[in-house]
Amino acid sequence: MNGSFILGFPGESPDDIKATVRHIQNLWRIADNNPGDVRASVFGFRPYPGTPVCQTLTDAGRDPDTLLAYGDVDLTEDDADPTSRCVNATSSTSPSVFQFGDVPLSKVRSTLATLTREQHERNQASTLLLP
Numbered sequence: 001m002n003g004s005f006i007l008g009f010p011g012e013s014p015d016d017i018k019a020t021v022r023h024i025q026n027l028w029r030i031a032d033n034n035p036g037d038v039r040a041s042v043f044g045f046r047p048y049p050g051t052p053v054c055q056t057l058t059d060a061g062r063d064p065d066t067l068l069a070y071g072d073v074d075l076t077e078d079d080a081d082p083t084s085r086c087v088n089a090t091s092s093t094s095p096s097v098f099q100f101g102d103v104p105l106s107k108v109r110s111t112l113a114t115l116t117r118e119q120h121e122r123n124q125a126s127t128l129l130l131p
Contacts, residue, residue, distance in 0.1 A: 001038050003027065005115075008045040008108040010053065012101035017111055024115060028122065037126060042115045044108060045100055057100070067098075 005020055024040045031038035047054035047067055058064045099105035 001031075001036065002041060003038065004041045004043065006043050006045045007111055008098075008100055008103065008105075010045070010057065010100040012045075012103055014103050014107070016101075017103050017107070021111060021115065028118075039123070040115060040119050042112055042119070044098075044112055046098070 003024070005024060007017055007020065009016075024042070027038045027040065047057055049068055054064075054067060057067060099108065101108075
């Protein structure tokens with residue numbers, strides 16, 4: 001099972017991010033005690049053109065060109081394993097990370113890096129268990 005999670009959504013609070021992390025960790029614990037696997041793909045929020053949230057952000061003064069300037073997310077400087085960079089590297093599915101909510105960007109990035117690293121380590125461990 002693959003779950004996709006987004007951090008840094010407009011209006012997101014520090015408690016919201018903590019709840020998301022707890023939810024992912026709970027899913028991992030469930031997977032550890034049952035057949036199957038849970039993969040958590042974690043991304044930083046970015047609006048897509050034509051969506052209501054994109055319009056709300058541009059109406060609030062955000063530059064549309066900046067909002068839509070998608071690019072790679074390199075979390076290695078935030079302590080993600082360099083080999084897991086591909087999890088957050090494709091511009092079509094994981095654009096650059098900006099601060100939109102009440103959580104400082106540094107906290108969003110470090111949480112993304114931590115969860116990405118932990119998922120990568122889980123992937124490596126499950127690969128080692130395969131016959």
